[in-house]
Amino acid sequence: MGMRDDMSEDMSEKAAAIRLLALDVDGVLTDGRIYYGNNGEELKAFNIKDGLGIKLVQKVGIEVAIITGRNSHIVARRAAELGIGEVVQGREDKREALAELCRAKGLQLSECAYMGDDLPDLGAIVAAGLGLTVADACERVAAAANWRSHLGGGCGAVREACEFLLEARGQRDTLESGFL
Template identity: 65%
Template sequence: MTPFKDLQALALDVDGVLSDGRLYYGNNGEELKTFNIRDGLGIKLLQQAGITVAIITGRTSSIVARRAQELGIEHIIQGREDKLSALRELCAQLDLTIEHVAYMGDDLPDRKAIIAAGLGATVADGSDDVKAVADWCSTKAGGAGAVRDLAEIWLKTVGLWDQLVEQQA
């Protein structure tokens, strides 16, 4: 039995996971974030494999909503510091038990969700306290392909990677 076999959904933190965790502000007060295109493809590949991808973030940002829309992510929970509570709400929306959902975060607000999830994942530059409780840690930093790294290992482990790669060509 693999840790990925029974998983049906992935919930992702944004700052420090989908982005590098830095906040950029323009002269007119606008907030800017950078996203890794490879993470986006990893998300799309998971979706093609029938895995629901969701976002749970402590901040509220129209940039996150836009990126989620570009990637076809329908479940977005913003402005929630209590990530475990938000993860439980997501599970109820998806009619899944928490054991069937993976969660990827990088810092202390994510820790309880990482512990509770069916697979708790983190990024290479995640906090030591999060790394200590995570089931899986990427070799890549947040915003630098960590989500793609997770998607690849997940899809390879369940035997879908080669088929999805062929569909991309």
């Protein structure tokens, strides 16, 4: 598969340098809706295709982290299922959370991508070496991001971002052909 139409050479170089992909949850890994059951339990729906995309980037050495402003046992469970070791919950300042994560891992912000969808994500999107967003992001975030998916949050946008990173590294075809 060739380079995606929206992947310039500069964008490809930035994407190929990524060693950490940090993701928001609500509106990115989910469609942003929160369901409450009759007994007060909170429910979230995750897209299985996003999960495979995460597994694929992990295979090539890109670490994945979650940074979210809310606290949820569901998020911790999904992260554990996907082998995501870094889960930062309850953080309003996502830019600082991303910077702390980078320092702890010995990474530069230029080696990190951050994917968010709304104003609380704006600082992290701008600070990251590669700011990613979903098709249905708020306009301010969409304008600040380096790259925008064609799909909405919770509908495969993370998978699309993972494929974008793999393509920039020239590893997408090899990984996908492993399923033949």
